[in-house]
Amino acid sequence: MADLGAVGAFAQRHRHHPLEALPWLIAVAAYFVFPSYLPLGAQILATILFALSADLVLGYAGIVTLGQAAFFGAGAYTAGLLAAHGWGEPITGLLAGAAVAAVIGALSGIVILRTTGLTLLMLTLVVASMLYEAVNRASWLTGGDDGLQGMQVWPIFGWFRFDLFGQTAYCYCLIVLFLCWLAARRMVHSPFGRSLVGIRENIRRMHAIGAPVARRRLVVYTISAALAGASGVLVAQTTGFVGLTFLGLDRSGTVLIMLIIGGVGRLYGAFIGVPLYMIAQDRFSTIDPVYWYFWIGLLMVLLVVFARGGVLGLFERFRR
Amino acid sequence: MSTPALETHGLHKSFGALTVANGVDFRLDRGARHALIGPNGAGKTTFVELVTGALRPNAGQIRLDGADITQLPQAARVKRGLVRTFQITALFPHLSILENVTLAICERQEIAGGLFRPAGHHRAAIEEAHALLERLGLEDEALRPVNMLAYGRQRLVEIAVSLALSPKVLLLDEPAAGVPSGESGTIIEVIERLPSDIALLIIEHDMDLVFRLAQRITVLVQGSILVEGPPEEIARDPEVRRVYLGERVRR
Numbered sequence: 411m412a413d414l415g416a417v418g419a420f421a422q423r424h425r426h427h428p429l430e431a432l433p434w435l436i437a438v439a440a441y442f443v444f445p446s447y448l449p450l451g452a453q454i455l456a457t458i459l460f461a462l463s464a465d466l467v468l469g470y471a472g473i474v475t476l477g478q479a480a481f482f483g484a485g486a487y488t489a490g491l492l493a494a495h496g497w498g499e500p501i502t503g504l505l506a507g508a509a510v511a512a513v514i515g516a517l518s519g520i521v522i523l524r525t526t527g528l529t530l531l532m533l534t535l536v537v538a539s540m541l542y543e544a545v546n547r548a549s550w551l552t553g554g555d556d557g558l559q560g561m562q563v564w565p566i567f568g569w570f571r572f573d574l575f576g577q578t579a580y581c582y583c584l585i586v587l588f589l590c591w592l593a594a595r596r597m598v599h600s601p602f603g604r605s606l607v608g609i610r611e612n613i614r615r616m617h618a619i620g621a622p623v624a625r626r627r628l629v630v631y632t633i634s635a636a637l638a639g640a641s642g643v644l645v646a647q648t649t650g651f652v653g654l655t656f657l658g659l660d661r662s663g664t665v666l667i668m669l670i671i672g673g674v675g676r677l678y679g680a681f682i683g684v685p686l687y688m689i690a691q692d693r694f695s696t697i698d699p700v701y702w703y704f705w706i707g708l709l710m711v712l713l714v715v716f717a718r719g720g721v722l723g724l725f726e727r728f729r730r
Numbered sequence: 731m732s733t734p735a736l737e738t739h740g741l742h743k744s745f746g747a748l749t750v751a752n753g754v755d756f757r758l759d760r761g762a763r764h765a766l767i768g769p770n771g772a773g774k775t776t777f778v779e780l781v782t783g784a785l786r787p788n789a790g791q792i793r794l795d796g797a798d799i800t801q802l803p804q805a806a807r808v809k810r811g812l813v814r815t816f817q818i819t820a821l822f823p824h825l826s827i828l829e830n831v832t833l834a835i836c837e838r839q840e841i842a843g844g845l846f847r848p849a850g851h852h853r854a855a856i857e858e859a860h861a862l863l864e865r866l867g868l869e870d871e872a873l874r875p876v877n878m879l880a881y882g883r884q885r886l887v888e889i890a891v892s893l894a895l896s897p898k899v900l901l902l903d904e905p906a907a908g909v910p911s912g913e914s915g916t917i918i919e920v921i922e923r924l925p926s927d928i929a930l931l932i933i934e935h936d937m938d939l940v941f942r943l944a945q946r947i948t949v950l951v952q953g954s955i956l957v958e959g960p961p962e963e964i965a966r967d968p969e970v971r972r973v974y975l976g977e978r979v980r981r
Contacts, residue, residue, distance in 0.1 A: 416828055416860060416872035417853070417857055420828050420832070420850065420856055420872075421856055422850055423849075424849065424850045425850075596845075596846060596848070599848045600845050600849060601836045601843070601844045601847075601852060602843055603845075603849070604829070604832075604836070604842075604849050605842045607822070608822050608825075608833045611822035611823060612820055612822050612823070614820055615891070617805065618782070618804070618816070618820070619833065619834040619838075619894075619895060620804075620806075620808030620809050620837050620838070620895065622843075623805075629845075
């Protein structure tokens, strides 16, 4: 048999690397080390899931989107409405929110994914804006500008009550994030995931090797919408509130910034960029409550000038 | 007479007032070594795009192995064995050679839509890709990203990716374009060694390459076929010399 060194190395790329345990060890340690920051921690974990969903479409399939908040908000409002109208069971709420977001992702994707580039970017924005306005107008149901009132989220499995210190929220978000990450990681390393990278790298060539490019893009867009929806549900359930900001352009933009800080298309960019951004935001806004956005902006400029590819990009450069 | 591997009837395409294919009747026999030549802007690459389905003709018919494929999308044509390479290298630049070829093999075997099983577990596909690289002498660089390779090597990967799709008809769009003359020999050798059951259509500017590889030559001028025949005949044809060969000699 021929030397299969290259084949062997190539065939084992999906194996878990010890470093991949690091974010999870840190997350578990943080629970014990920073007990007074658990509510912030839960928000960070949920937002990591949101950024992970954006990484799948942007980093892997190369679909540039400014409408990811549509799915985040769709999930949040679904779970929120259920909880406000007598069904506060969190797990089914989570599944329902993800499913509604996935349906919206699939339906809008069928239409807008026919385009690419800047047109597609604008259309993702349009979808998010339309949903925003629809929710705003349906104030009899959603509370409109005031946000959704009266969510009653039940304890998880009828036992783990969402407490004031955020212990349940933190663990709940951590477990959901972990399961979603496992699924996303599995997908990224599957032939489907690799073909997405092919689409990002050279869409013409993917057509020329006979790949059903449109279908692949739609599938990943739908999966990403479901994950974004799940992250919206996590935020809604753990804070007990849903408002219009869940659907805003701000949120779609910020998640991209967080992802870019961490590094796009690497699956772990979300795990670095989101905590960095949110902890920096938390600190800056305490130190400098009026102008804290300036510091975030400065951080962004430095990253773009000195660290294209984000923090993970920097690491990769040092390893070479 | 057996069914040709590929034929077009009255293929027509225009962009506004510009006609780029004007009633092209073309026939590519099974196992052919056929070249399509013509001056710049003759519509050679447009012809490739029409045949492969990247562009839709305004009129006319394309038949692959006797079956009408005019309405089929590009991916379906590839599945039937109609494969092309690109004039300007169109690979996956940041992926390794091995992965470039493996992606194509996964598409052909219809395992590329799988969401759960890791790509690395499709060992047979990876080994097939590696064997293909060995055939083309690329195995030493299997794990190098394509954009780190010399351009001549990239042209070989271009051919490797298309071979991974088990083509019946292979359209080589200027396979040696942009390659320094010292390296084009390897590419010509690889093309000469291609299995004889693949019908080859070589779109080329380089006359040495055309006369070395082709058994038949079609000359395309302004979207129409000027003449078709064996190489000796084409080389002698006064009209061809005027519009094409002469023009190149003068340059």
